[in-house]
Amino acid sequence: MKKNTRAAWLGAGIAAALVLTGCSSGGGTTTEEVPAGEVSEFAAAAQAVVDVASQPVDEFVAPGPAIDTSAIDGGTVWFIAASLEIPLFKNIADSLESVFSEFNVEVQDCDGKFTAPDAVASCLDQAVSSGASAVIVGSVPYGVAPNGFDAVVEAGIPLVYTMDLPVGDGNPSEVAYITKDSIKMQSWLTNWVIADSNAEANTLVVSQTDHEGLIVWNQVGVLDVYPEACPDCVIKHIETNTGQLDKLVTDVSAQIVSNPAIAWVQAEADVLAQPVIQGVQGAGKTVDDIKITTMDGGLDTVQSLAAGQWIGATAAWNSDALAWYAADQALRLLTGNEANIAVDFPFLRLLTAENVGDLNVSAEGWSDGSWFGTADYRAGCLELWGK
Incomplete structure (x- = not known):
């Protein structure tokens, strides 16, 4: 009854796959050192994606034709x-x-x-x-x-x-x-990290494996994007699920201790944010050292973003x-x-530090x-x- 998850996502939304990064049509991954103070072409392309993704939706477009619901009463x-x-x-x-x-x-x-x-x-x-x-x-x-x-x-x-x-x-x-x-939303976060780091991020990606959809979202929206969109980025990757959140704390700490240059952590969803923060703290890092991104944009996450505490960006729905x-x-x-x-x-x-100040974060x-x-x-x- 169910389609292959990856095929269903890519088959339904090829446009999403094409806007994962502003560099998606580029050729090759050859880079030159960017002079200090200048923005790299990869960071500029990523920032263009971020700018579009950060905009509000101010017009309602009907999801389908009108229907007669007059017979529905009760149930x-x-x-x-x-x-x-x-x-x-x-x-x-x-x-x-x-x-x-x-x-x-x-x-x-x-x-x-x-x-x-x-x-x-x-x-x-x-x-x-x-x-x-x-x-x-x-x-x-x-x-x-x-x-x-x-x-x-x-x-x-x-x-x-x-x-x-x-x-x-x-x-x-x-x-x-x-x-x-969710693929598009994960790609937004990837582009935000690339732009924020001037395409030189040292990033820990934390993905969920609770079901196949989560695996596909992170693979296509994050891990598949970095090699072409940010060839100078250094990516470490760990997996977890909601039954292993206690273990995630130690896994994150271990990664950061082993790779002290990590300055961004991409947590796939809000539910991972708290154990990731605990893991970062366990490695001796502070809010000045590491920025965390998540998908979902729940209340706690957005309030942390507004307060400048740990969260650097969230892809909200x-x-x-x-x-x-x-x-x-x-x-x-x-x-x-x-x-x-x-x-x-x-x-x-x-949602980022640039637009969260306009929101009622209650x-x-x-x-x-x-x-x-x-x-x-x-x-x-x-x-x-x-x-």
Whole structure:
């Protein structure tokens, strides 16, 4: 039922692959020493990517055609999250509840306990046995519980995958997909490090292996970019997963002690930030020595960025908007329409010291979507649904 993860990402968004770096069309990796005080061509190209990625989104573009939702009144949508311990997923759950209240539809949350197969399978089984109106999953790939996902579809329950693949093999009248472009977001962070270092970064890359998507995002958006985009950068790489975060602290410390020139750490996601910081501190480094980047842009991360504490940049995505877009996909299936295919989710933004000062870095600012611009996706979606 599921496409090869790498093929699904690159097949759905070749444009993303082409904008990983401003040097993507360059020929070869020959470099010359850059005179002191001058910006290298590689850093300038990376900065051009950073400048575009840092801009807000101020115009709503409908993800698909208008639909008639007048027949939807009542029911229960199940939201199965990779982990409800991660604040971003709790934020999505709250947003889904707000969206579906427009249709008198309740939202039932279920915790996948960091994509534990038994926990996910149990959530899916409960959704089927309770007669769910639809099932929305957050960053839980099909391969975690294939029998459970198949049972949802066989029961005729609309299924929406979020934060997994941009496209898949599911019948678009039964299964939908919506995700942020994590490869593009990882590439933004790579370009930020290149620009920040004048293309001479000594960087530790920390990637997650919890599921195949995470592996692909980091490989294509980070590790595959550096050789051509920054031939003078020195890259060290370690892997971890959410079950090994305690070990990550010592792994990071060991890398920095062995490679004291490391001045940037690219942590794949916010969930890695705290153990990475602990590892950096354990190696005797301070905020003046090392900058950390992450993907997700959760509240704690952005507040640390605003305070000048450890975080140098974060590739953020609007979790409230993603909930609205996921609801849009579910509503299309519930009304007998086909899901939108390969939706370009626009509410992404690279946050840095240069633009974070303009943001309301409170819980309200995080949850209301204002960090990402003035585009009114809520009103836009309601109009799309005839509300």
